[in-house]
Amino acid sequence: MAAETGEPKAEAAPDPRRLAGIGLMCATVAFFACLDASAKALAGFGVDPLLTTFMRYAVSVALISLVLNPVTTPHVARTRRPLLQVLRSLLLFGSTAFNFVALRHLQLAETLSIQFAVPLAVALLAGPLLGEWSSRERLAAIGFGFLGVLVIVQPGVGGVQPAVLYSLGNMLCYALYIITTRKLAAYDSTATTMFYSGLAGLALMSPLLPWIWTSPATPLAWALLVGVGLFGTLGHWLLVLAHARAPANVLAPFIYTQLLWSVLLGYAAFGDVPRRTTLMGAAIVVASGLYLLARERRARKARPAA
Incomplete structure (x- = not known):
């Protein structure tokens, strides 16, 4: 014993x-x-980044349709919130397109470090959009995290690059995509939401294919x-x-x-x-995200006791 x-x-x-x-x-x-x-x-x-975006979703939709389709999964295409499904799919498309355009000019580490601010943006936007308001401590952590984004972006040093704005657009679109996914969870199954994920972006890009298509020159x-x-x-x-x-x-x-x-x-x-400021900013964003995660973990443990 x-x-x-x-x-x-x-x-x-x-x-x-x-x-x-x-x-x-x-x-x-x-x-x-x-x-x-x-x-x-x-x-x-x-x-063209738009062609890369098209192929991203064309391949994805083709592979997902092999598993999720009205034949193998009856009623998978039935949704209670069709407009919200379309909005979610368009937000995912916008996030990808913004990211691919930004990657033409920025380093991989730069775009990713800005994208790490997505959980902070979700926590900030969840209040007005989902009614999930943050405490003062969470808001302070969110503010600290966005300070890290400013360290990466450096808006006062020679102006903000257009590519950085595309990366910020990617981050905002993805945060809204997560919020719409959470909202749809109350209405549609995961299979239905997965089925619609790439369809709106693919439908939007397909008519533009003759204008953006360029045959790759090498295998x-x-x-x-x-x-x-x-x-x-x-x-x-x-x-x-x-x-x-x-x-x-x-x-x-x-x-x-x-x-x-x-x-x-x-x-x-x-x-x-990677630039030193990129690594410094990424460290600030990651620290803020981990703090929010730790607070959420403590809150979940406290709920059963309460």
């Missing part, structure tokens, strides 16, 4: 499912880093063009598998390992060395 003899209690063995979830999350962000690197490389081949460019769709689809699939094995609050800190992949790929593929 450890409690009676004073002997230390043996630590519980790590849960294999949680460890598997963490591993899948690390693989997920690695795929997302490869997606961004492929999009940036395609810009070097002269491929590598073709491979990268297909790769943006494969990396994105596989990344989201692994994300679902990860969340099926571990709670979101366990997985969330490992999202930030994507910065390591982005720095490595940026240096290996493009010779990019």
